[in-house]
Amino acid sequence: MIVSNIITCTILLLLALKQAFCNSFPVCTSINSQLLDCVRLDKNSNILLKETRRQGLLMPLTLQLFFPSGQMLVDADFINKRLTRFALDGSVEEMLNGEHYLRRENQKTVVECDGLNCISNRYPILAVPDLSLQFGDILFVTNLNPYSGRQTSWFTHVGVVVSKDGEPLRLLGNDLFENLSESSLSESFMNPWAYMALRSEAFSSKAREISKNSNILSRPMRTCTELVAGIFYAIFKDLKRSEFEKMYPDLIASDILAQSEVLAFSHPMFSDPKKILESDSEHRKKLILAWQKITSHPEMALANLLLTDFPLQPLIYRPDLLEALLRYATTDLYLSSESP
Numbered sequence: 001m002i003v004s005n006i007i008t009c010t011i012l013l014l015l016a017l018k019q020a021f022c023n024s025f026p027v028c029t030s031i032n033s034q035l036l037d038c039v040r041l042d043k044n045s046n047i048l049l050k051e052t053r054r055q056g057l058l059m060p061l062t063l064q065l066f067f068p069s070g071q072m073l074v075d076a077d078f079i080n081k082r083l084t085r086f087a088l089d090g091s092v093e094e095m096l097n098g099e100h101y102l103r104r105e106n107q108k109t110v111v112e113c114d115g116l117n118c119i120s121n122r123y124p125i126l127a128v129p130d131l132s133l134q135f136g137d138i139l140f141v142t143n144l145n146p147y148s149g150r151q152t153s154w155f156t157h158v159g160v161v162v163s164k165d166g167e168p169l170r171l172l173g174n175d176l177f178e179n180l181s182e183s184s185l186s187e188s189f190m191n192p193w194a195y196m197a198l199r200s201e202a203f204s205s206k207a208r209e210i211s212k213n214s215n216i217l218s219r220p221m222r223t224c225t226e227l228v229a230g231i232f233y234a235i236f237k238d239l240k241r242s243e244f245e246k247m248y249p250d251l252i253a254s255d256i257l258a259q260s261e262v263l264a265f266s267h268p269m270f271s272d273p274k275k276i277l278e279s280d281s282e283h284r285k286k287l288i289l290a291w292q293k294i295t296s297h298p299e300m301a302l303a304n305l306l307l308t309d310f311p312l313q314p315l316i317y318r319p320d321l322l323e324a325l326l327r328y329a330t331t332d333l334y335l336s337s338e339s340p
Contacts (some may be wrong), residue, residue: 035061040300046070049303058298058330059323065303070108074306078319085306094149096315101146111149116190118144122151123268128186131169131197131264136204137161138228138260139171140253142194142267146315149191153311154269154276154283155249158228159188160207172211172222176317194267196253198260206231222328223247226282228340232256244291244329250311254280287311291329298330 028038031052038060040049046068051060065074067088076083085094095102101113106245110121119125125144133139139154142148148156159171162182189195210216210231221227229246233239236259249305254276262273270276287310294304302322305314314322 016286022230026289030055042068056134057323058301058326059319060302063303063306065306076306078322081316083315096146101149101315105150111144111151112265113144113146113149113191114218116145118191119249120144120151120191120193126189126192126195126266128189128192129195129264129266131185133169133197134199134204135161135164135264136199136207137263138198138200138203138256139188140196140198140249141192143189144191144193147200147312147317149315150311150313152309153250154267155194155196155253156312157188157224158249158252159183159224160231162207162211162230172227175224177220177222177321180217180227194252194269196257196267196273197263198267199263199267200256200260202235202258203231203260214339222325225249225252228252228256232259241253244288247329251280251284254284295330297337298326301326301330 027040028036031037034054036049036053036055038049038051038053039047047066047070048068049063049065051063053060059204061077061079063074063078064072064077067073069089071088072086074083074085081096081098083094083096084092087093091104091107092102093104099113099115101111101118102109103111108121112119122315130141135244137160139159139161140156141159142153142155143157144151157173159173161169162172163170165227169185170181172180173187173188174180210227216227216230225247229252230251232255233241233246236255239255241255245255257273258277265273267276270279290308290310294308294310295301297304302314317325
């Protein structure tokens with residue numbers, strides 16, 4: 001009962017804090033020609049946020065968020081890869097310190113990572129499956145690492161099979177703002193707890209064309225879904241989606257699933273793939289609404305993201321990478337279904 005009351009109070013305080021953020025703007029002072037110290041206050045002059053940022057950038061170097069009571073909520077140093085999130089009672093809910101990550105719920109550890117080695121007490125880590133896939137098949141994977149440590153995103157990564165029959169399985173994919181590269185199945189599965197393999201003849205045919213286009217293959221991709229989204233939505237042109245929907249793995253997975261044959265599936269949230277399609281509409285609306293609120297004021301986007309229950313959190317990315325992502329994701333075009 002005590003734990004339940006604490007959780008309820010924390011949720012109410014976070015809702016109040018989000019509302020205060022919607023009605024507040026930063027007051028910044030120059031430290032020097034490059035750096036700014038910024039503070040945001042609520043209507044009662046209580047400090048909501050402190051941050052240090054470079055002139056002209058959206059991405060803060062350091063950030064502190066506070067409950068209305070003045071108690072620390074988030075303390076982050078993105079340069080040194082440190083972030084701590086506190087509960088209302090002062091206990092640690094989430095912590096990143098260099099390569100070590102910890103997430104706790106009800107004062108019990110549910111996720112812990114040392115570098116790329118992660119364990120979860122919520123969903124078991126799976127062995128790398130023995131999959132029989134062919135060129136053009138699509139593999140969605142849900143891997144565990146700090147940015148997906150909440151384990152609420154259906155999928156976190158996607159790749160396209162590019163190996164030929166008889167060759168060891170190779171997948172084409174990328175991380176944020178990186179060039180496409182090939183990886184083995186074991187390299188694509190890093191602490192996996194869910195996966196889904198799909199086949200679409202139309203997609204496979206288009207993927208063969210793309211695989212011969214050096215201009216596409218040699219340029220950096222903004223997200224891990226950009227290649228797959230580019231192929232899929234070029235085929236299904238009547239399916240209007242925003243850039244956000246094309247970026248987010250859960251949402252593009254639902255769209256492709258509706259047009260594909262399921263080759264392999266393992267997911268602790270769903271008994272079978274049809275359940276994903278049944279859950280898509282509500283899940284899609286929730287994610288889009290959350291992202292609209294997060295990016296409503298670009299200069300507050302990162303703080304708003306840390307205030308939400310958004311499944312993927314910006315814990316492990318370099319400041320320059322987060323800056324690029326914030327600028328890409330806060331454009332008007334990004335949430336418009338008329339985007340190319």
